[in-house]
Amino acid sequence: MSEYEHDGEPIRGLPGHLPAGEHILWQGAPDWRILARSALHAHWVAIYFAALAVWSGVNGARGGEPLLTVLTNAGLTLVVGAAAVGLLVLYAWLSARTTVYTLTNRRFVLRHGVALSKCFNIPYVAVASVGVKLDATGTGDIPVALAGDAKIAYPHLWPHVRPWRFVNPEPTMRAVPDAAAVAERLSQALQQASRDADRPFVAEPVRPTVEAASGQSPVPAAA
CATH class of the missing domain: 2.30.29 (PH-domain like)
Structure with a gap:
């Protein structure tokens, strides 16, 4: 997402010029790290996939599957989880970058x-x-x-x-x-x-x- 989309704003974060008598008191944006945790719950998604990988590995070991198979299945689960968390974090970063509170x-x-x-x-x-x-x-x-x-x-x-x-x-x-x-x-x-x-x-x-x-x-x- 490029900030160039908002180059046409007369004032950053506002749809038009301020009328007479109005002035800005404060402007800000979310902290993307906190946004990823508090709004998108990326940490819970990470915990879920980590638990899923452990559960998969334990079940595979108990079922007598070869060690390589157990590790491969757990590793694939972790890869999928890492991708999911990465997408959430990326969205949090983009959201913070394109958000202005005024x-x-x-x-x-x-x-x-x-x-x-x-x-x-x-x-x-x-x-x-x-x-x-x-x-x-x-x-x-x-x-x-x-x-x-x-x-x-x-x-x-x-x-x-x-x-x-x-x-x-x-x-x-x-x-x-x-x-x-x-x-x-x-x-x-x-x-x-x-x-x-x-x-x-x-x-x-x-x-x-x-x-x-x-x-x-x-x-x-x-x-």
């Missing part, structure tokens, strides 16, 4: 897409709440719950979506370094936008949860 004083913009680029503009008036979930390194996910009947389809957001929220998908900044600071900045922008619109904003606590291990009206979108 916070302005008026909206959250999500531009992503490896094969087909998509750009979603989410005005703060369409946001109900935000949260943050960190891992031990401070990298984390920032889900954005949409208000009212504003929705974006889960497949259009993946992998930048809160897991298992299929009915009411939540666009999510995944694997963001220093996620607590980014979430705090977003929360402040939302509160300011709420005051400007004279609409109460109910935010989830900005205190992060830390992991020890690790029709309906659509939100305006621009391709």
Whole structure:
């Protein structure tokens, strides 16, 4: 995937020039290593194929198969597993490379897409709440719950979506370094936008949860 696809962007990560009075507060992208683990579960795929190779080898040995056959079968399983993990890691790298999260004083913009680029503009008036979930390194996910009947389809957001929220998908900044600071900045922008619109904003606590291990009206979108 080449970055040349986005050479026509007037501002990196945005579908057009910023209108008067709007300015960028922050821009970032996922950490591809964390994205491969947290969103694509590449480590679990590696563990699965390793266990499968061991199981194959043990069964083959118990069944009296020749040692060469046992080793060949286990080795082929590991090769297939390595290829699967490699593809997941490659996708995570491409996804991180083609994703830009943008916070302005008026909206959250999500531009992503490896094969087909998509750009979603989410005005703060369409946001109900935000949260943050960190891992031990401070990298984390920032889900954005949409208000009212504003929705974006889960497949259009993946992998930048809160897991298992299929009915009411939540666009999510995944694997963001220093996620607590980014979430705090977003929360402040939302509160300011709420005051400007004279609409109460109910935010989830900005205190992060830390992991020890690790029709309906659509939100305006621009391709």
